Amino acid sequence: MKWITARRRHPLAGYVVVILALALFGVGYAALAPTADQAEAQTLAAEVPSPDDVDVAAGEDIFNQTCASCHNYDGGGSDTGPDIRNSGAASVNFQVSTGRMPSMDPDSQMPRRPMVMSEQDLANLIAYYNEEIREGGPDIPYEVPGGPPQRENFEDDASYEAAMEEHEADFEAYIEGADDTDMGMKLYLTNCAHCHGWSGGGGALTDGRWAPEIHDATPREIYEAMVSGPGAMPMFSDTVIEPEEKQELISYVKKLQAEPNAGGIFDLNRVGQVAEGFIGWVVGLSLIIACAIWITAKQRAHD
């Protein structure tokens, strides 16, 4: 205590206290705050699973345990969950693979998070859904590339790397297969940007809902979201926006997101003018004023 008593009136003591307090809050917040839902994209491999690989009975168990409490045993819905008989396999795959389902809180919008079940479980669940519950709705667009393969699904490094290479080639072929930037841009800016933002950074919606950012979304997830219309999102079926147009659109937004920042290493998360104004004041003007204080202070000392 003596050490503190001796130094607490030091000219720098105030700054030290402020820095310590800020550090305490920062570290404390980081420790207490829920981990950010930076979900790893996890989806099925690009192939349609063959009937031999899936277990419908296991899928029924999963459905009854994790879905039926809200959507009912026949998928007909209840007070807490909607009827999913006409949602289609694309919707099930989208909702479960992005971790939105099963929901922790049926009353509020779910954020993206890691998938709660294994890919095999999801395949089983979808097989059961297709066989017993489904009455309509869009199919999973298996031809559109999903997320990268997961290491734990492969026995050795060689087969994993081969799968990874194949995935990257598929992804590249899909993105590069689109060549009409103007069409993709117009489709995206007309239909998507007013909620998800020009760069897919997400945005606020009415009544406490929000449009999620779609940086992590795989082409297949974007496609599935368009055909199934999750949450407040409208449905863009393949007759409204044709598959080739969807490819242009997805390719536009993925290329835009992969675009490097030509203007400097700090892109301010591409938030735009709010962040620029903030930096202009807090960094730009503050530094210049600090300089003004500095040069006039020097002057005064020699007066």
Next chain:
Amino acid sequence: MSKTTQAPKALRGVGNFIDDRFHLAKTGEKNLRKVFPNHWSFMLGEIALYSFIILLVSGVFLTLWFKPSMLEVVYDGAYERLQGVPMSEAYASTLYIDFEVRGGFLVRQIHHWAALIFVASLVVHMLRVFFTGAFRKPREINWLIGVAIFGLAMVEGLFGYSLPDDLPSGMGVRILQGVMLALPLVGPYISMFLFGGEFPGEDIITRLYMLHVLLIPALLLGLIVAHFMILWHQKHTQYPGTGRTDKTVVGTPMYPAFAVKAGGFFFFTFAVTAGLSGFVQINPIHLFGPFTPTSITSGLQPDWYMGFMEGSLRIFPNWFDIAPFGYAIPTAVLVPGLIVPGLIFGGLALWPFIEQWITGDKRARNVADRPRNAPVRTGVGVAGITFYGVLWLAGSNDILSETFSIDLYLTTYIFRVLAIVGPILGYIIAKRICLGLQRRDRETLEHGYESGTIQQLPSGEFIEVHKRSSDETIHVLENKPPLTSTALSEPEVDDKGVENPKTRKGPGKLRLALARWYTKDNVSLDDVEPYSGHHLHHSVPEGEKEATH
């Protein structure tokens, strides 16, 4: 005069040549020795000047390649992603500046960052002038010029933002047209006049270009020159201190000290602007893409200085929209888009005259006020900042809502309440802080300052030893200007018992009420002798209410 102080012969020759023709020696000598008071807050206006110079220079560079044309072209330039996309020539030439002109991207970013800093420094400079009362006689005209520069700078920025014809610029023009159309009767005509037709078409970029590079900069330049010449002529205000009066200025001479300082400061301002431009991406139009009438995006805002307009548009309710005789008057656009900024700028322009009317102070004031010594003015200023700040924040409510996971509608309600409650609270709190500081001034004058040394008296009592303040402090405190109004010194009833006719009618009555509001609660230091307080006693002496420890 000794030989050593003479200038070298070559210089003398040039000097004599000029002096023989223009007789500048005397004027030059006088102006070079002009004294400038030293304080960091007196440099804020210079930041604006230097940013303006940077804007002019970088702007000239950009005009060498920018084509203000709405002619549709198919892009075939260096930026691969947009090749084959139809766009306006304005947008294509901006991409050309970004990707094919050497240093073009950097200069465009310098131009944009300098614009943000230019308006920001205008605001802080104006706040400094307001809070120190430097707008008082004889500087009212210069204050008005300053307000005009501020307003023009906003419009200039908006037009510049709209020129590249990228996604956000189109959206900005769309709002601009909406606000114009909201004007009853004349709105549609003004819009048709500006856009050259019923709909924003192909003329607008060319016209905005003329306004942005010619008309408004010329006006700004003229006003800035006038601002400086008046400043030069009237001399700078200074903070109170020994030897500083309304008749004498204390500071450093223009040449060499101030000139070196100011010159160095220019380079620092430029360094910060260029540093930001080199490392922080601003307004990446190549990512936004060209504007088409169907395109729209969430999360886009105007540049910061238009944020308060955006905010007032966002939070103003549509409850008052009326349509008399089938002619719609959209008050939800008209009030926030024109009346709110009108109130802010009108209030700024009128305040010097309102204050002068209240106080009846007709003297020339060259010594700046300490903000605490004019508590009501400071309170009003803080209320204004709060109002502006709330609107400004409201302009980014979608970003705030998304970043902090707050319900978007809730932010609207919060800002609606804050826009009314915030300024009132701001006024009360700022005024109370001013009065508290005044009381502390009084105490410092009476007792000296608290030294932090604790002494135990023989009686066992502990006291904190007060020490004498510096002469400078005592001088400043003793010369606190009295806060009065001529309205208060006029007798309410004359010697014949007749009521003063001036205060019987509306304006006089209002003025008296305002004068009371302006001066009441002020702490007077007139009756205080320095160190007359019992600075060795901790207890409050009887009958002395003010001496609170």
